[in-house]
Amino acid sequence: MKNKRLKTLVSACVLVIALPLAAATPQKQQTATVKERDVRAEMYFLAGDAMQGRGSGTPFERIAAEYIGSQFMQYGLEPAGDKDTIGQTSFVQTVPVLGKKVVDAFKADGALAKQVNWKQNLVAFRMADADMRGPLQKLKVGETAKAGNVVLLSVGEDAQFNEVFGAYRALIQSGTKTVIIPANKQITENWAMLAERDVEAGEQGNLIFVDAALGKTLSGMKDGSEIAFNATFKQQPDTSTWNAIGKITGSDPKLAAQTIVLSAHLDHLGISKNEKDADRINNGADDDASGSVAVMELARALAAGNKPKRTIYFVCFGSEEAGGFGSKHFLNTLPFPKENFVANLQFEMMGRPDDKVPPQTLWLTGYDRSNLGAELAKRGARLVADPHPEENFFQRSDNYTFARQGIIAHTVSSYGLHKDYHHASDEIGKIDFAHMTRSIDSMVKPIQWLASSDFVPAWGEGKKP
Structure with missing residues (x-):
């Protein structure tokens, strides 16, 4: 009877000792539910x-x-x-x-000199050249540009930015250097964000957005009118x-x-x-x-x-x-x-x-x-x-x-x-x-x-x- 009681006591002690050890080494679960x-x-x-x-x-x-x-x-x-x-x-x-080389200032020469206000009515999205000039050519999406012209490209009011950028890219790939796009609905809605961007000096092509008023001015100019822009770049740290x-x-x-x-x-x-x-x-x-x-x-x-x-x-x-x-x-x-x-x-x-x-x-x-x-x-x-x-x-x-x-x-x-x-x-x-x-x-x-x-x-x- 005494031995039996001793064995029971020993077994209980082993169990008490083993429980914390088991708790300390839990098994990994198959999947932890995201909470x-x-x-x-x-x-x-x-x-x-x-x-x-x-x-x-x-x-x-x-x-x-x-x-x-x-x-x-x-x-x-x-x-x-x-x-x-x-x-x-x-x-x-x-x-x-x-540090990137980014656009620091932007101005127009000639007839547009007093009408262009950098980041107010004109913003850049792509910029490769400090000096941009050439005869104005007004086009719609899909039309062909003449070499050396500065293109004023009209896009649909509801055109999404991806379509707008695609039209710009097609012109650049065909040899155009500078494309100006009057702001449509989506560009206007995102104007503040575009104005805040640091525009890095790029490898190819210049893409410029203008607001409705400046776009109307450019649209009223005759094809062949001389357009001249000048950008200044700065080096960031x-x-x-x-x-x-x-x-x-x-x-x-x-x-x-x-x-x-x-x-x-x-x-x-x-x-x-x-x-x-x-x-x-x-x-x-x-x-x-x-x-x-x-x-x-x-x-x-x-x-x-x-x-x-x-x-x-x-x-x-x-x-x-x-x-x-x-x-x-x-x-x-x-x-x-x-x-x-x-x-x-x-x-x-x-x-x-x-x-x-x-x-x-x-x-x-x-x-x-x-x-x-x-x-x-x-x-x-x-x-x-x-x-x-x-x-x-x-x-x-x-x-x-x-x-x-x-x-x-x-x-x-x-x-x-x-x-x-x-x-x-x-x-x-x-x-x-x-x-x-x-x-x-x-x-x-x-x-x-x-x-x-x-x-x-x-x-x-x-x-x-």
Whole structure:
């Protein structure tokens, strides 16, 4: 009886000791569900007023990168940034950015000298030449220009910017150097943003927008009238941008060398230079705090599950808005062989649903260019083709940096062409958090499949950029 009671006591003691040990070594779950509270917390930090719009190359952009890096650390990712001051790898990569040569002043000579007011009734979008002059030629879209002429191009009042820029590009490719376009509805709506842009000295072509009044003046001039503009350029100082980078190394001895990159851009437009604006903070909630949060939440979910067979990099790029400097640097200094780069999914503007597609649905830019989207859709991803092909979104995000090098790279989005794009009104109050949470969560299992399969996506015939 005494021995039996002793055995019972010993067993109870072992159980008491073992319970804390078991609790200290929990088993990883297969999938961590994306929670709205986490999405909200990250969005409120990145897109809050305190972050001052995360302007490219500003201290606030760096704070955003450091914050995202700290989240990656918390989720258990491996650091993949620079070496820190004590020789340890960090989660942030500093990217040097050479100062740009930008337009500093602009004036007209001759008959227009007193009528042109730089950034008031005339703005530049592309500028390659300091001296622009030639006979005026008034054209409509599709008509042919004479060599050496300065073209005044009339576009439809409701023409979208992509159409306008396409018409300009066609003229430049045919030999025209300078194109002037009277502002239509969309250009007028975005005039303040266009006036604030730093216009970098380009390699080919000059694109100038004028307001309705100056456009009317030019339209009233005779074909062949001499037009002469002169631009002054200045050199901006060198600066930096920052990428936040974490990774999960694959578990399979062979497949671990193959790499998938999930990315977004963490910067936005910062503070408006126009002191007359009531709200000067461009919070960039949808563009692209939402994409950065998507990358963070996918990192949280995938790190909490079983290790994928392939390696996954989670990257939030800096200075996409200023020229894609973060993604270009990442590509130029790839931490793995380029031939092992399986695919890139860029997440951009996922904070609001697009009424052009069914509810709880995302779309993929360049869907028909490769078989990646279709394969992810087969595995449960609610992905459809981009319903706005005329906007050329495939070429307008960091994915294109990789796609141009032959890497399968697309952007995941649900941007419905809302009017808050690149305006101070792109704020947290406009975000549909339920949609955003479901959207991110819907990508977890398809990406788990991609990261642990041997499927290698391929370009469709003739679809490679």
